[in-house]
Amino acid sequence: MNKFKKFVRSPIGQCLLVLVLLGSMTTTAWADLESGMHDLQAKILSISTPLAIIFLIIAAWQKAMGNNTLFFAALVGTVIMFAAPQIVDFIRISFGS
DSSP states (O other), rough: OOHHHHHHHHHHHHHHHHHHHHHTTTSSTHHHHHHHHHHHHHHHHHHHHHHHHHHHHHHHHHHHHHHHHHHHHHHHHHHHHHHHHHHHHHHHTTTTT
């Protein structure tokens, strides 16, 4: 057991574990995983939309009171949340995969 722990902690063992994980992910269940991820993304987006609106209202109120950091953090977080699929597609197309 001690030799197994040493092997897993070594760089070669970690690389082998990553390769096994990637190999197991590229099976025929990939299509099911992808459709499941699209459903999960749609559910998260439907939940986060009203929360983001409320958070932006509170952040705008804080900006009016003089706290600019919360406003900019809310603005950047909202852009990242709602533009994530387009950002991922842009990066995927940019690097050619």
